[in-house]
Amino acid sequence: MDYIAEGLVQALNLLLQGDPETFSAIWVTLRVSTASILASLILGIPPGFLLGHYSFAGKRAVRVIVDTLLSLPTVVIGLLVYTLVSRQGPLGEFGLLFTLPAICIGQTILGLPIVIALTASAVETLDQRLPALLSTLGADRKQMLLTTVWESRFSLLAAAVTAYGRIVSEVGISMMVGGNIKWYTRTITTAIALETNKGRFAFGIALGLVLLLIAFLINLVLNVLKKRTQV
């Protein structure tokens, strides 16, 4: 048990003293995961809105596919992106393998089904009286669309926070297509996996604490948003 306590003390020291290696992994994680969630939101909210708002032939089949993709393993996404960006792959000429953009592509694929599915659910569960209200107060089509999006803002934020939680804590994609290169593509999760294998528990615990803090903040925000959407 002593080595755990010692690891914890050392971890706090690393964080408090601003250890460059620790903060490099934190900074890389925040940069790449923020870019990924933004891409997921930009690409995911419009189709999610359409899926939730309109009825069309094959809608149920699309929902089943999107819901299935929610449980897509990160190593499978890693494999897919690896085949795309490796030298022989269709995107090989861009030299993306073992770069942050490659991780970003993978994490966007990870976040996309979450954003689409939760956006569709948010729009589907909007109050049935909303369209009548907008019509009776004189909204045109564009105004109805924009107000509907605005009315589902808390649910959309909750979708973003949920997707961010999944993205920031994944390890498979970052490891496979990022390569875990120190100072460059090493994220919190890949650093924990590597350094724990090397016996550097304090380093792993320090990064684990940061990840826990991020998870705590994400859940805190989700909790507030859930309350707001229920009133």
Place this chain on the structure above:
Amino acid sequence: MPPLYELENIRQVYARRVVLEIDQMVVYPGEIIGLSGPNGSGKSTLLRILAMLESPVRGRIFFSGRPANPNDLQSRRQITLLSQSPYLLKRSVLGNVSYGLKLRGITGKKEKARAALSMVGLDPQEFAGRMWYELSGGEAQRVALAARLAIRPGALLLDEPTAYLDEYSAERIRSAALYAVEKWNTALVLVSHDHAWLGSVCQRILQMHRGRLQAS
């Protein structure tokens, strides 16, 4: 005075069942009409058709002399409907009341919204900044009416607006609706089981039974 609404041979059908069958109906500006009848007699369906929220399967409707069409924004913006449990937008009271004005690009939204709040007996100072979840049922209903009054409608359609309210809130709703008629010559179509109210304010009370108008 030319009629505001003219309805001819209206029929509405839900799931192959005829729910509304009206040969003729006319509503004039400034007129107060009551609709009375048992549940399921077609009163709310008629109001939804008058509000252009749905189109009948048969028949013709004219609003201000023009064929009624939900895509005709100019006509639709003169009509508004308040139901017994209206939806409030997830924003402040002021945001809710000024929403219709904002859609129309009307200037002086805040002042007009505050005046509408006063009309329904809500102190703008106290209520304007409140959020939608900080209101009681009666206050929410009055905010919803204020949002409709703010746009100065040509036709105000009220579907049992006082059904779940205490006497104070109900009275504020009644007096605000009458104020619109007096001030802007708004046509008022009321659905209510409150026969005393209908009897005291309506120029005509139309009885409905099984989708048909029984008597004037």
